[in-house]
Amino acid sequence: KAGVTQTPRYLIKTRGQQVTLSCSPISGHRSVSWYQQTPGQGLQFLFEYFSETQRNKGNFPGRFSGRQFSNSRSEMNVSTLELGDSALYLCASSLEALVQGADTQYFGPGTRLTVL
Amino acid sequence: AQSVAQPEDQVNVAEGNPLTVKCTYSVSGNPYLFWYVQYPNRGLQFLLKYITGDNLVKGSYGFEAEFNKSQTSFHLKKPSALVSDSALYFCAVRDEGSAGSARQLTFGSGTQLTVLP
Numbered sequence: 001k002a003g004v005t006q007t008p009r010y011l012i013k014t015r016g017q018q019v020t021l022s023c024s025p026i027s028g029h030r031s032v033s034w035y036q037q038t039p040g041q042g043l044q045f046l047f048e049y050f051s052e053t054q055r056n057k058g059n060f061p062g063r064f065s066g067r068q069f070s071n072s073r074s075e076m077n078v079s080t081l082e083l084g085d086s087a088l089y090l091c092a093s094s095l096e097a098l099v100q101g102a103d104t105q106y107f108g109p110g111t112r113l114t115v116l
Numbered sequence: 117a118q119s120v121a122q123p124e125d126q127v128n129v130a131e132g133n134p135l136t137v138k139c140t141y142s143v144s145g146n147p148y149l150f151w152y153v154q155y156p157n158r159g160l161q162f163l164l165k166y167i168t169g170d171n172l173v174k175g176s177y178g179f180e181a182e183f184n185k186s187q188t189s190f191h192l193k194k195p196s197a198l199v200s201d202s203a204l205y206f207c208a209v210r211d212e213g214s215a216g217s218a219r220q221l222t223f224g225s226g227t228q229l230t231v232l233p
Contacts, residue, residue: 004159033220043206043223056220090159102148102167102210105221107159 001027004093004108012114018079021111025072025093031055032074033105034066037088046089049074050097078113086115118143118211122224129197130232137192137227139207146212149190150221151181154204166190177201197231204228 005024013019025032033056034046045058049068066076072093078085092105119142129135141147148167152160164175171183181192190207207224 006159042225045220045222048220058220092160102165102212104150104162104165106162107152109157109159112157 004091004106006089006091006108006111008111009109010112010114012116013081014116015081015083017081018077019081019113021076021078021089021091021113023074023076023091023093023108025074025091026106029093029095029106030072031094031097031103031105032068032072033092033094034074034076035090035092036060037090037110038086043090046076048097055097081115083115086113088112118147118209118222120207120209120222120224122205122207122227124227125225126228126230128230128232131199132196135194135197135201135229135231137205137207137229139190139192139224140188141190141207141209142188143209143211147190148210148212149181149183150208150210151175151179151190151192152206152208154206154226156203160206163192199231199233202229202231 007022031050033048036044047066048056052068063079068074088110090110091108094103094105096103121140123138150165151163154160163179164173166173166183174180179194181190183190205227208221210221
């Protein structure tokens with residue numbers, strides 16, 4: 001099976017702009033989670049989508065949003081970009097929702113976002 | 117709230133020697149524990165997980181981890197390190213007893229493993 005794919009792999013934006021990142025989960029996986037990875041804060045959970053519904057949300061401002069489509073593909077949007085949003089954004093998929101049990105999350109290669 | 121600690125930012129080991137990367141956790145219920153590895157400019161790669169049962173879990177690439185409930189630890193081990201094992205290793209926990217937003221995966225800060233030839 002193909003793994004989790006994320007596009008684009010690299011993005012450069014300026015402050016105030018918005019950005020949309022895309023994630024395609026492993027075939028058959030219905031849960032998609034997003035994480036932000038920075039040198040200072042490490043890996044932080046953004047949100048989880050399952051069956052087109054947001055099931056979990058981390059402690060991030062409302063500028064960070066997402067959605068999931070009927071084919072389980074997910075997008076993440078960040079509006080009004082700030083310098084501190086520069087990070088590696090990782091998408092992970094699992095068979096079932098996180099609340100269901102101990103499913104393993106499989107990660108994509110990430111999108112490296114640089115905000116100038 | 118659940119948390120994970122990786123007390124060592126950096127671990128150096130000679131090729132062929134055994135390696136250990138330490139992880140301790142805190143949860144209110146029973147833990148689901150995971151190890152992931154990250155190579156430069158790559159995403160996280162799953163190594164192994166503990167859910168229940170045998171305290172010694174075997175995973176990919178010869179790695180194994182030992183769950184110790186009394187010490188709330190889940191250390192990653194490998195009997196003989198390879199230079200290609202050099203990477204960033206993350207321990208993660210999910211609380212089996214939590215609900216809603218608490219069921220997210222919480223990661224440790226990561227340990228950079230360097231295997232010296």
